[in-house]
Amino acid sequence: MPEKKPRRTTSKPAQPTKSDRIRSLHRATLSLYADLTLEGTLRRIVQAARELTHARYAALGIPDNHGGLETFLTEGLGQEEVDAIAHPPVGRGLIGEMMRTSASVRLPDLSAHPRSAGFPEGHPPMKSFLGVPISAFGRPVGQLYLTDRIGAEVFSEEDQSLIEMLAAHAAAAIENARLYRQIRDREEEVTARNRELELVNSLATAVSSAMELDALLAEMLDRVIDLFDAQAGEVFLKAEDEKAYGLAVHRGRVAEAFWAASRFRVGEGFVGRVAASGKAAWTTQLGDAEETHRLQPSVLASGIGTMVSVPLKARAQVVGVMSLAFRGNRPLRVGEIGLLEALGAAVGVAVENARLYRQARRVAVLEERERIAMELHDGIIQSIYAIGLTLDSLKTMEGSDREERSAALARVIEGLNAVIRDIRTYILDLQPSRVQMDDFGGALRRLTNEFRANTTVETELLADPKVAETISDSVRLAMFHISQEALANTAKHAQASRVWVSLRREDGDAVLQVIDNGRGFPADEIPTRLGHGLSNIVERARGIGAQVEIASSPGEGTTVTVRLPLDSE
Amino acid sequence: MSTAAPRVYIIDEHEPVRHALAGRLGRTAAVDVVGDTGDAAEAVREADTLKADVVLVEIKRGDGMGLELVRQLATIREAPKVVVLTSYPSDWEEAAARRAGAEHYLLKEIDPEELIQHILACTA
Numbered sequence: 001m002p003e004k005k006p007r008r009t010t011s012k013p014a015q016p017t018k019s020d021r022i023r024s025l026h027r028a029t030l031s032l033y034a035d036l037t038l039e040g041t042l043r044r045i046v047q048a049a050r051e052l053t054h055a056r057y058a059a060l061g062i063p064d065n066h067g068g069l070e071t072f073l074t075e076g077l078g079q080e081e082v083d084a085i086a087h088p089p090v091g092r093g094l095i096g097e098m099m100r101t102s103a104s105v106r107l108p109d110l111s112a113h114p115r116s117a118g119f120p121e122g123h124p125p126m127k128s129f130l131g132v133p134i135s136a137f138g139r140p141v142g143q144l145y146l147t148d149r150i151g152a153e154v155f156s157e158e159d160q161s162l163i164e165m166l167a168a169h170a171a172a173a174i175e176n177a178r179l180y181r182q183i184r185d186r187e188e189e190v191t192a193r194n195r196e197l198e199l200v201n202s203l204a205t206a207v208s209s210a211m212e213l214d215a216l217l218a219e220m221l222d223r224v225i226d227l228f229d230a231q232a233g234e235v236f237l238k239a240e241d242e243k244a245y246g247l248a249v250h251r252g253r254v255a256e257a258f259w260a261a262s263r264f265r266v267g268e269g270f271v272g273r274v275a276a277s278g279k280a281a282w283t284t285q286l287g288d289a290e291e292t293h294r295l296q297p298s299v300l301a302s303g304i305g306t307m308v309s310v311p312l313k314a315r316a317q318v319v320g321v322m323s324l325a326f327r328g329n330r331p332l333r334v335g336e337i338g339l340l341e342a343l344g345a346a347v348g349v350a351v352e353n354a355r356l357y358r359q360a361r362r363v364a365v366l367e368e369r370e371r372i373a374m375e376l377h378d379g380i381i382q383s384i385y386a387i388g389l390t391l392d393s394l395k396t397m398e399g400s401d402r403e404e405r406s407a408a409l410a411r412v413i414e415g416l417n418a419v420i421r422d423i424r425t426y427i428l429d430l431q432p433s434r435v436q437m438d439d440f441g442g443a444l445r446r447l448t449n450e451f452r453a454n455t456t457v458e459t460e461l462l463a464d465p466k467v468a469e470t471i472s473d474s475v476r477l478a479m480f481h482i483s484q485e486a487l488a489n490t491a492k493h494a495q496a497s498r499v500w501v502s503l504r505r506e507d508g509d510a511v512l513q514v515i516d517n518g519r520g521f522p523a524d525e526i527p528t529r530l531g532h533g534l535s536n537i538v539e540r541a542r543g544i545g546a547q548v549e550i551a552s553s554p555g556e557g558t559t560v561t562v563r564l565p566l567d568s569e
Numbered sequence: 570m571s572t573a574a575p576r577v578y579i580i581d582e583h584e585p586v587r588h589a590l591a592g593r594l595g596r597t598a599a600v601d602v603v604g605d606t607g608d609a610a611e612a613v614r615e616a617d618t619l620k621a622d623v624v625l626v627e628i629k630r631g632d633g634m635g636l637e638l639v640r641q642l643a644t645i646r647e648a649p650k651v652v653v654l655t656s657y658p659s660d661w662e663e664a665a666a667r668r669a670g671a672e673h674y675l676l677k678e679i680d681p682e683e684l685i686q687h688i689l690a691c692t693a
Contacts, residue, residue: 397596
């Protein structure tokens with residue numbers, strides 16, 4: 001490029017003084033910090049060096065970590081001239097020598113230097129030479145090369161010292177730019193890492209929200225597909241008691257399923273291999289893979305060329321296999337595989353948790369059924385049987401006196417009323433699981449209100465909202481059930497006219513108390529009087545590490561006290 | 570073989586059931602109800618002292634003593650016949666009760682006349 005010919009060729013008449021040149025240096029060094037990008041900074045350094053020394057050509061080399069050159073910038077050469085040079089410098093010869101030294105080199109003819117390796121083909125001839133190392137904290141970070149001093153045969157000592165001063169600033173500017181780039185890279189990395197963490201985090205959230213397994217998997221798979229920008233994904237899960245893996249969920253824009261089969265035995269196919277090895281497997285040439293014949297034809301037809309599968313692990317067991325499919329031949333970085341494996345572990349735990357949750361719920365339902373059966377036996381069936389017997393007695397009383405018969409009828413009616421009361425109590429009893437524990441005070445209030453409505457027993461609630469807030473959800477639930485059991489017992493046995501329910505703090509304990517003014521009973525009859533209700537109360541209290549005390553005596557009512565040390569929370 | 574009406578003792582924690590049973594059985598001359606209780610210890614004591622021929626037992630109890638009661642009744646000197654009368658059927662419990670010496674295992678849906686026939690049958 002002709003217009004790029006050095007301007008200084010015409011500046012011969014007015015030789016600048018040393019102080020002019022120092023001022024120029026100062027301006028140049030200031031400009032070094034104007035640009036924060038490494039490329040911009042390097043470009044400014046090499047331009048400043050050339051202008052300060054009136055060199056026809058200037059260059060800046062930045063070594064890589066393997067003895068070669070990472071960057072080699074030139075000034076004074078047009079693009080055509082650069083293109084004409086057979087190859088960029090490789091760091092042998094004089095440049096290689098310069099890279100190892102910390103001293104400046106000034107030569108009248110660089111080709112005369114013993115270490116000169118000569119110019120590559122197409123390189124313009126150069127004669128006078130000034131090389132100055134750039135070092136930061138004693139570590140070489142680059143070199144400045146100047147050739148063909150204009151208006152002189154050689155570079156002067158003054159040229160050298162100017163460039164050495166420039167080099168000191170250049171070192172700082174390069175370090176700055178490097179740091180800036182590192183920070184920016186790290187920021188990007190942090191952003192990417194954050195996105196990954198967010199995903200893992202959102203998976204963990206999904207894990208704790210007790211979702212149905214299928215919905216949970218679909219949700220998580222969608223997020224993973226999104227993160228990796230995949231076309232589709234699917235999850236195979238190990239059947240709980242089998243040696244095979246079955247398709248659990250498929251999500252994405254292509255195909256309804258990746259594989260023709262919806263079940264794979266361990267070791268069989270892509271899925272089975274990952275399940276057997278517990279390690280990730282992938283191919284970027286799906287059309288040429290060993291497993292190609294197992295694919296749904298629509299997969300290759302829709303342009304899918306890359307597939308990666310990772311094991312879903314929980315407690316060192318492969319509980320499933322998650323696969324992602326990508327359009328074309330998408331290279332998979334090691335970091336991506338690692339991340340996907342980590343996600344696989346998270347999903348595996350989620351699957352395990354969802355299953356455990358489902359099991360626990362099943363057990364809870366069974367327990368609840370057992371409890372209902374017991375309760376029915378304890379009360380309603382007995383009462384109805386008694387009524388039946390009394391009615392049967394009435395049948396045999398045809399000849400007997402009116403008084404005896406009306407007494408029997410009164411017992412029947414009383415019995416039926418008792419059955420109605422019992423049924424109401426059980427209905428009340430069956431509601432707990434639906435109660436939200438967020439608002440414990442409110443839950444207790446609803447419980448006591450319903451109790452009052454169903455039993456017409458005067459009911460009073462005194463709940464300290466601070467205690468209600470302090471205790472954990474599991475404690476709240478247990479205390480709710482205990483209140484309910486205690487009230488149910490009151491309704492069934494106590495013939496009380498008043499009940500008090502209180503929750504308060506006492507000597508560092510949370511204290512729940514249900515007191516009735518009913519007929520009470522001798523202390524040694526507690527087990528038979530309270531039946532299953534008592535054992536339920538004791539069990540629930542034990543479950544949260546609380547102590548229970550049941551106090552009663554005939555005519556004195558009954559008091560159930562549950563005491564939970566608050567520091568044990 | 571006794572020609573007198575068998576002496577029947579009733580063990581059931583549920584008071585209305587106990588009284589209704591006693592009331593209904595008391596209306597026939599075929600059996601003689603000699604007592605009833607809900608208490609386990611009292612039951613074994615009285616079944617002995619009252620010389621019961623047949624004991625009706627509900628084996629589902631809040632104190633979990635039902636099967637044990639059946640076993641204890643069998644240790645009484647002149648062991649009464651034990652008829653289990655329960656509201657909550659269980660195959661396991663029926664087998665256990667029979668092993669413990671129960672003569673019959675009946676559900677509380679049985680017709681009182683039929684119950685009386687069972688009582689009479691096991692003392693015949």
